[in-house]
Structures are given as structure tokens and as C-alpha cells.
Amino acid sequence: MLNVSDLHVAYGPVLAVRGISLTVPKGQIVALLGANGAGKSSTLRTISGLQRPTHGTIEFEGRRIDNIPAERIVQMGISQVPEGRQIFTDLTVMENLRLGAYTRRDGAGIKRDLDRTFTYFPVLGERRGQTAALLSGGEQQMLAIGRALMAKPSLLLLDEPSLGLAPMLVREIFRIVKAINEEEGLTILLVEQNANLALEIANEAYVLETGQVVLEGSAEELRGNEAVRRSYLGY
Amino acid sequence: MEAIGLAVAGYLDVVVLSTPPPPWEDPSLFAQQVLSGIASGSLFAILALAVVLIYRSTDVLNFGQGEMAMFTTFIAWSFMTQMPLWPAFFLTLLVAAAMGAALERLVLRPVEEAPVLNAVIVTLGLYTIFTGLALRVWGPLPKGFGPFTLDFLFFEIDLAGPVCAGEVCIGKLSVATFVAAVIIMALLFVLFQRTMLGLAMRATAQNRTASRLVGIPVGRMLSVGWGLSAAVGAVAGVFVAQNVGLSTGSLAAILIFAFAAAVLGGLDSPVGAIVGGLTIGVVRNLAGTYVPSEVGSVDLVVAFLLIVLVLMVRPTGIFGRRALRRV
Numbered sequence: 380m381l382n383v384s385d386l387h388v389a390y391g392p393v394l395a396v397r398g399i400s401l402t403v404p405k406g407q408i409v410a411l412l413g414a415n416g417a418g419k420s421s422t423l424r425t426i427s428g429l430q431r432p433t434h435g436t437i438e439f440e441g442r443r444i445d446n447i448p449a450e451r452i453v454q455m456g457i458s459q460v461p462e463g464r465q466i467f468t469d470l471t472v473m474e475n476l477r478l479g480a481y482t483r484r485d486g487a488g489i490k491r492d493l494d495r496t497f498t499y500f501p502v503l504g505e506r507r508g509q510t511a512a513l514l515s516g517g518e519q520q521m522l523a524i525g526r527a528l529m530a531k532p533s534l535l536l537l538d539e540p541s542l543g544l545a546p547m548l549v550r551e552i553f554r555i556v557k558a559i560n561e562e563e564g565l566t567i568l569l570v571e572q573n574a575n576l577a578l579e580i581a582n583e584a585y586v587l588e589t590g591q592v593v594l595e596g597s598a599e600e601l602r603g604n605e606a607v608r609r610s611y612l613g614y
Numbered sequence: 615m616e617a618i619g620l621a622v623a624g625y626l627d628v629v630v631l632s633t634p635p636p637p638w639e640d641p642s643l644f645a646q647q648v649l650s651g652i653a654s655g656s657l658f659a660i661l662a663l664a665v666v667l668i669y670r671s672t673d674v675l676n677f678g679q680g681e682m683a684m685f686t687t688f689i690a691w692s693f694m695t696q697m698p699l700w701p702a703f704f705l706t707l708l709v710a711a712a713m714g715a716a717l718e719r720l721v722l723r724p725v726e727e728a729p730v731l732n733a734v735i736v737t738l739g740l741y742t743i744f745t746g747l748a749l750r751v752w753g754p755l756p757k758g759f760g761p762f763t764l765d766f767l768f769f770e771i772d773l774a775g776p777v778c779a780g781e782v783c784i785g786k787l788s789v790a791t792f793v794a795a796v797i798i799m800a801l802l803f804v805l806f807q808r809t810m811l812g813l814a815m816r817a818t819a820q821n822r823t824a825s826r827l828v829g830i831p832v833g834r835m836l837s838v839g840w841g842l843s844a845a846v847g848a849v850a851g852v853f854v855a856q857n858v859g860l861s862t863g864s865l866a867a868i869l870i871f872a873f874a875a876a877v878l879g880g881l882d883s884p885v886g887a888i889v890g891g892l893t894i895g896v897v898r899n900l901a902g903t904y905v906p907s908e909v910g911s912v913d914l915v916v917a918f919l920l921i922v923l924v925l926m927v928r929p930t931g932i933f934g935r936r937a938l939r940r941v
């Protein structure tokens with residue numbers, strides 16, 4: 380479904396991504412692991428079109444997308460839940476969700492996906508009229524995911540959904556993400572520092588270090604890998 | 615500030631009596647001062663709407679707003695020498711909107727990613743450029759501009775002269791200004807609260823990255839915001855010029871109060887722009903009338919003191935939801 384090949388990303392003189400190649404098969408959850416500054420977010424931002432690669436290609440469902448602007452990539456079926464959530468804090472929950480469906484014109488479908496979002500995240504339904512700024516961190520993360528789902532993506536890019544949340548909440552959110560993947564067949568590329576949790580729900584994983592892939596394999600393999608255990612799982 | 619205040623006082627005919635009787639002894643003087651305040655306040659309000667519009671849709675305060683409005687009013691004046699009032703008016707709106715959108719595209723887009731101070735400096739640059747251009751094209755002499763007679767097909771309204779109830783009068787032009795401000799406010803309210811375009815504009819002003827991620831063409835939204843704001847500014851200019859005359863300085867003086875009105879009412883609130891404008895107009899007028907003149911010219915001081923007080927209690931302004939984060 381998604382094919383990234385020899386991707387390079389630079390911010391001026393700073394090389395953030397140095398030749399990453401990865402594949403996300405349809406229907407799977409692929410985790411992108413790595414420490415701070417490894418280049419995980421840069422990779423996601425480049426896939427969603429916020430950032431231009433300096434070298435390499437990105438193919439989505441057989442089409443090159445590395446030159447297409449972000450606002451068109453959403454339309455093609457890739458939605459990103461950005462790092463730090465980036466919800467519209469001054470708008471209501473409902474307005475945030477409505478904006479998620481900005482590129483869509485199918486009223487009935489939008490209504491259906493709204494109901495679906497409220498099924499996965501009941502708290503968003505209860506607070507639909509509230510200003511998003513008043514939501515708790517966990518609820519804001521749910522809103523960010525809900526907003527991305529409203530675009531009806533075939534590929535969801537999730538950037539550190541666990542950031543700054545209590546472990547209980549993180550677990551809850553991961554459970555829902557897994558449910559969405561299983562029930563809807565939604566393909567997910569998940570960026571996480573919390574390798575433990577990510578490997579629990581992922582099918583496959585890549586480990587990044589300073590902008591390069593240092594390890595890849597099935598989630599099971601990586602869980603058993605000595606180096607991964609020592610560096611990322613902490614046991 | 616003082617000089618501008620005096621200039622505006624001169625334009626707007628603030629009546630300053632040496633020793634006014636208290637309101638309860640001369641209610642009609644009081645009523646007259648309130649009405650005159652509403653008259654000048656309507657001018658602040660209508661330009662404040664343009665300020666609010668641009669802030670709400672692009673998160674920038676446009677310090678060139680007054681001069682842009684003045685420039686488009688000169689354009690209206692030129693059109694009016696060629697064609698009847700209504701076609702000239704609507705053509706002006708179109709030209710203004712195109713000009714606003716083009717400015718955003720050509721002048722502001724390059725500094726979009728830069729620190730917000732750059733955008734502020736650019737809008738200050740617009741101020742200078744439009745003044746210079748207007749001087750060059752239309753010369754330094756004030757133009758005669760209205761009051762016009764509006765032809766509504768079945769009836770006509772002559773904006774010259776007052777309407778009176780007993781001793782208390784207000785200019786018909788002021789009533790028209792007020793009505794125009796309320797109509798624009800209602801249109802903006804519908805745009806921002808009831809349409810997808812308005813929602814996308816608000817989203818763009820708030821978070822451009824997130825806006826792009828949901829598929830909003832951010833650049834186009836910014837152009838639309840500037841275009842609409844320039845059109846509203848043109849309407850403001852047409853009304854202000856009928857009140858105070860059309861010359862290169864005529865809107866800069868009003869813009870100070872329009873900014874004050876927008877801040878007081880809440881920078882992101884069209885309703886706030888109107889309430890803020892009227893409040894400042896009335897408070898200034900009453901202060902000018904009733905504070906003993908030995909104290910000096912206090913109307914401005916009192917008006918701005920009120921703003922400071924309101925902002926201390928409500929940093930977002932009376933109706934605003936978002937505090938001023940970026941200037």
C-alpha cells in the first residue's frame with residue numbers, strides 16, 4: 380500500500396532522514412520506533428506532504444506522491460495525526476471533526492463516519508459542543524484521531540499518540556486503535572517511543588537511529604531481539 | 615495621539631461646551647451627545663469589521679487597513695465620475711477584493727512562514743505605499759465625496775441632512791453607516807458560524823499545519839480573507855469619506871479608533887467590532903462633553919482608559935474568545 384524508498388529529508392544543513400526504506404502492507408499496523416530525534420516525525424511529515432524529501436521516492440497505491448501538496452494527499456486517502464495533536468483548540472469538538480471531513484462532499488457518508496467516531500470515542504459525542512481547548516490531554520488525542528478518521532483514510536499515520544498521557548489512557552487509546560484496524564481494516568503507520576506498547580499492537584516494526592533503519596522485522600521478532608529489549612523495552 | 619484625536623474631533627464635530635449642565639437637567643443634550651457618539655462610533659465599527667475579518671481569517675493585524683480603504687475609496691471616486699453610483703460601488707468592491715487577494719499572494723505570502731513581526735512590518739509598509747500611490751494618482755487635494763442619494767428602484771434616499779425627533783438629531787448618513795455596519799456584521803457572522811468556508815478560514819488562522827493536514831488549501835483561504843477584508847474596508851471607506859471627506863489622511867485617523875474598537879469588542883468577534891465601535895464613540899463624546907474642560911481634552915483618555923479596564927477584566931475583549939497572542 381505504501382512504499383518508501385531511500386528517503387532523505389533535510390532541514391537546511393540538518394540531515395533528519397538519511398536513506399530510509401520501508402513498506403506498509405494493506406490492513407497492517409506497522410510501527411516506527413526510535414529515540415528522540417531519530418527522524419520518525421520527519422518521515423511521517425514527508426509522507427503526508429508537509430515536508431519535501433531531498434531524495435528518494437514515496438509511492439502510495441502505486442502512485443508517486445512525494446511531489447504532491449499535503450492538502451491533496453489527504454484527498455488521496457492518507458490522514459496524519461500529527462505529533463502534539465494539533466487540534467483546533469478554539470473550535471468546538473464538532474467543528475474539529477467537521478473539518479476532518481473537509482475534502483469530502485458525501486453528506487450521508489460524513490454523518491455515518493461521525494457516528495462511527497462517536498462509537499469509538501463516546502466522550503467526543505458527549506462533548507461535541509465544547510471548545511476543544513477544554514478537553515483533557517487524552518480527550519484531545521482522541522479528537523485528533525477522530526478528526527483524522529473523518530477524512531475516511533485508507534492509511535492512517537499516527538505520530539506518538541502516547542505523548543504526555545497517563546499509562547492507563549495510553550492503553551485505552553492503543554486498544555481503540557487496534558480495534559479500528561481490525562474492524563475496519565484500516566492500515567496504520569504508527570510512530571512511537573513507547574516500543575513496548577507499539578510492539579503489542581503492531582504486525583511489523585522498523586527501528587530508526589539517526590535517520591536510518593537499523594532493524595526491521597515482525598513485531599514478534601523485535602520483541603525477542605536482544606538489542607531491542609535492552610535499548611527500547613528496558614528489560 | 616493627541617494630534618490625531620484633535621483631528622478626529624475636528625472631523626466628527628464633537629460638541630464641546632464650556633460648562634454643560636448635568637444630564638438630568640438637560641436630557642436632550644445628553645441624548646444628542648449619545649447619538650453623535652453612535653454616529654462617530656458607527657464609522658469606527660465599520661472599519662473595525664475589516665480589522666476583525668483579517669485577524670480572524672489570517673491571524674494578522676493589518677496596520678495598512680485604513681490606507682487600503684482610503685485607496686479603494688479613491689478608486690470608487692474615479693469610477694463615479696464614469697458611471698452611476700451602484701455600478702461604481704459594486705465594481706469598487708470587486709476591485710478591492712482582487713487587490714486584497716493579490717496583496718496577500720504577492721506581498722504577504724513570502725513572509726508567511728517568517729516570524730509574525732515581519733508580517734506586521736509588511737502591513738506598515740502597505741500604509742506608506744498606499745498613501746504614496748494615492749498622492750501620486752489623485753493628488754493632495756481633498757475630493758468632494760457625497761453624501762450621496764441612494765436609488766433603490768422604487769424609492770430614493772438622500773443621505774444629506776439629519777433626521778430629528780424633537781431637538782435631538784442624527785445625520786441620515788450616520789444612520790446609513792450604522793445600518794451598513796450591522797448588515798456587514800450579520801453577513802460575517804453567517805460566513806464564520808454557518809459556512810464551511812468560514813470554518814476553514816477560522817481553522818487556517820489558528821493552525822496552518824493542522825489545516826493543511828485536513829486538506830484545506832491554506833493559501834487560498836488567506837487570499838480570500840484578505841480579499842473580503844479589503845472589500846469590507848472599501849465599504850468602510852465609502853462611508854467614512856462621505857462623513858469626513860476624501861483625502862489621503864482621512865482614514866488613518868479613524869483606524870486608531872477602529873483598532874481600539876476591535877480590541878475592546880474582541881478581535882475575533884464581528885459583533886464585538888460593532889459594540890466596541892459604538893461604545894468608544896459614545897464614551898468619547900460623553901467624556902468630551904461632561905468632563906470639565908479645565909481638565910483638558912479627556913475624551914481620548916477616558917475612551918482608552920475604558921479599554922484598559924475592560925481588557926484587565928476580560929483579556930479577550932467583550933465578545934472575543936481568543937486573547938491577542940500575536941501582534
Ligand SMILES: Nc1ncnc2c1ncn2[C@@H]1O[C@H](COP(=O)(O)OP(=O)(O)OP(=O)(O)O)[C@@H](O)[C@H]1O
Pocket residue numbers: 390393394395413414415416417418419420421422462572
Ligand atoms: N523544523 C526543523 N528544523 C530543523 N531541524 C529539525 C526540524 N524538525 C526536526 N529537526 C531535526 O531533525 C531530526 C529528526 O527530528 P524528528 O522530529 O523527525 O525526530 P523524531 O524521531 O520524531 O523525534 P521525537 O521522538 O523527539 O519526536 C532532529 O535532529 C531534529 O532536531
Ligand SMILES: [Mg+2]
Pocket residue numbers: 419420421462539
Ligand atoms: Mg517526533
